[in-house]
Amino acid sequence: MRGRKISRGQFLTGAAAVGIAGTAGGILTGRGTHRAEATEPGQAARRGHRGLTYRGVGYEVADGETPHTGWNAARMRKDLRVIRRDLGANSVSVFGDGVDRLKATSTQAAEEGLHVWLQPRLADRPHKEILEHLAETGRHAERLRKQGAAVHLSVGCEFVLFVPGIVPGANALERIENLTQGNFDPVMMRKRLRAFIAKSAKTARSVFGGRITYGAAEGDEVDWSLFDLVSVNYYAYFPHRADHVRELRTYQRWGKPVVVSEFGTCTYRGAPEKGGMxxxxxxxxxxxxxxxxxxxxxxxxxxxxxxxxLDIFESMNLYAALAYQFVTPDAPHRTERRYDLDMASYSLVKPLWQSKDEPGREWHWEPKESFRAVAGHFGRA
Known part of the structure; x- marks a missing residue:
């Protein structure tokens, strides 16, 4: 993996894709309920509600690989308007590191009338720093909630990959390599993962009065009694619809609203069969x-x-589904196939740089067929 430059967002599904969850003893656990769900529209019975409650997309707030592809306030405001008005979403997952970027983006999303999933993802830092980053983000989520915004807080995403010390490796690439090669202790991994998830849930509860969840990989062992919502980053491929339904039903057994916190695929033939990889x-x-x-x-x-x-999620009356993701600025579309990095991107729009090698200040994006497909579905719903 020497020399590979891949943004943090591209590793969100590595564990599920390479079978790590199964190696980890991937059995979902947690039968209790932390708090009453009586008024929640996404509870198991859903009081007659049909289809998804929240339909949205992920929006990353991250530093870019060039001076012009990182988070930008003006671009963010324009993108969120498109997500609300053109894509037709009623929800957005604001994720990444940098509390100021998370605050600004989630505030703007709320002002656009979007429901907000706020998820901090500070990676490869000491546990104390990651929890402090979560707490500061959670305090902002609480301020938004008290101001009347619709907001949920996710304590993080696939900690096995992003939090040091659960499995060997200095970063996500090294952890994926160690996991795929079996260079880890499954018993210790489960113990450390459960402990850090519990610390994160406790931190979130201490600062946020709304509903919380955790972005789990498929098959992750999670004590869902700590959370109000069951969330899974779902990148499975099955040839038949019934197989997806069977897989997703395993998350409904806990009697809590089920969120597909991420789903998607890349932009080439055969990509769905590769799942999260x-x-x-x-x-x-x-x-x-x-x-x-x-x-x-x-x-x-x-x-x-x-x-x-999306058709399957609607038919199962899941609580929410969030497509991964809106834009990947550092994966530009190019006319020459071998340099068309957008092919390896999950985004709904394709970045167009001003030159082959430089995005330039005025780079822009255009919608892909996936944008139009998702917008059409959201519009019908």
């Missing part, structure tokens, strides 16, 4: 990086996968 389609040993040979760009493949899953 679809991003692993770039040869970073080459300069500049190239899409691996044999892959064929297909916006239709991405669009069809998202549309099919």
């Amino acid at each position: 679809g991003w692993d389609a770039v040869d970073y040993e080459k300069e500049p990086p190239e899409i691996i040979s044999g892959l064929v760009r297909s916006e239709r493949t991405q669009a069809a996968y998202l549309a099919d899953l």
